[in-house]
Amino acid sequence: MIRILAARIFATIAIAGMLASGAAFAIDSSEDFEDPRMQARYEKLTAELRCLVCQNQTIADSNAGLAVDLRRETRQMLLDGKTDDQIRTFMVERYGNFVLYRPPVDSNTLLLWGAPAILLLGGAIVAAVVIRRRAGMKFDDEEGDELAHEESNA
């Protein structure tokens, strides 16, 4: 028991240590911007642009040739004084909305964006029906029978 606990604590510390030293494992080996605000924008942008060859990684996560090129391009546009939106538009014009990890709401992505609300609503309806039925069965057997009866008629 104690041994398991010790192992768990050790694992937790090891993982925390790995996370804390994340910078040491950074993929992006390019130099930081002089301006920390610029660096923050660069990090935010590269973390929300998809690397299209590796698909489930951002260009900040990947050292695929294309990711390196797109990081370089992002860096250059920032230095040229482009806004974040201009940089996103640049990427979308070339690679389509798929390049964005946060695609805009349009007719294609409506279901994607709406799904959480739809699922939540569906879950709420199911929960409401179950709760009402159970409440009926517990406190008033007659009503519960009625409910079951109604249902078989439906």
Place this chain on the structure above:
Amino acid sequence: MWRYFLPIAFFVLLVGFFLRGLSLDPSEIPSPLLGKPAPAFALPSLDDPAKTVGTDTMKGEVALLNVWGTWCAGCRQEHDTLMAIAAAGEVPIYGLNWKDDPDAARQMLRQMGNPYVANGVDADGRVAIDWGVYGAPETFLLAADGTVIYKHIGPLNLGIWQQDILPLALQAREQQP
């Protein structure tokens, strides 16, 4: 009644989504360039760096632009197909030699044959980004006025060429003023 119908309806819906979703290839991303003017470029020619190859070179006739590199296995795989298309002579093929060693590229074309009318050397991959290229080989079909008609991602073969691309090329040529 609902008790039985709802789960079945839900199941059928899920199966529908899966059938559609699993039959799509997530590595084929539709190009936003289709129907738009090709992004202009002018690059040094692979054969003679003093000359330029670019959108101006390709204009005036229906043409293919093939993105390739000697490092790309799919490009070697489709090379025979490109040779056959070039031999048929219906549509000229231009090449975009993407992030490659020019010497290696010239050597590969000497050894395996050269299907290209001309090649632009995109050493730093800057032009490829403008074209939304994310993996070689990619092949674009261009109208005479430089509009992008079609993009094929991955190695070409004669089946794809004859069924998907050639008809579009011939159609574009007919519509040409």
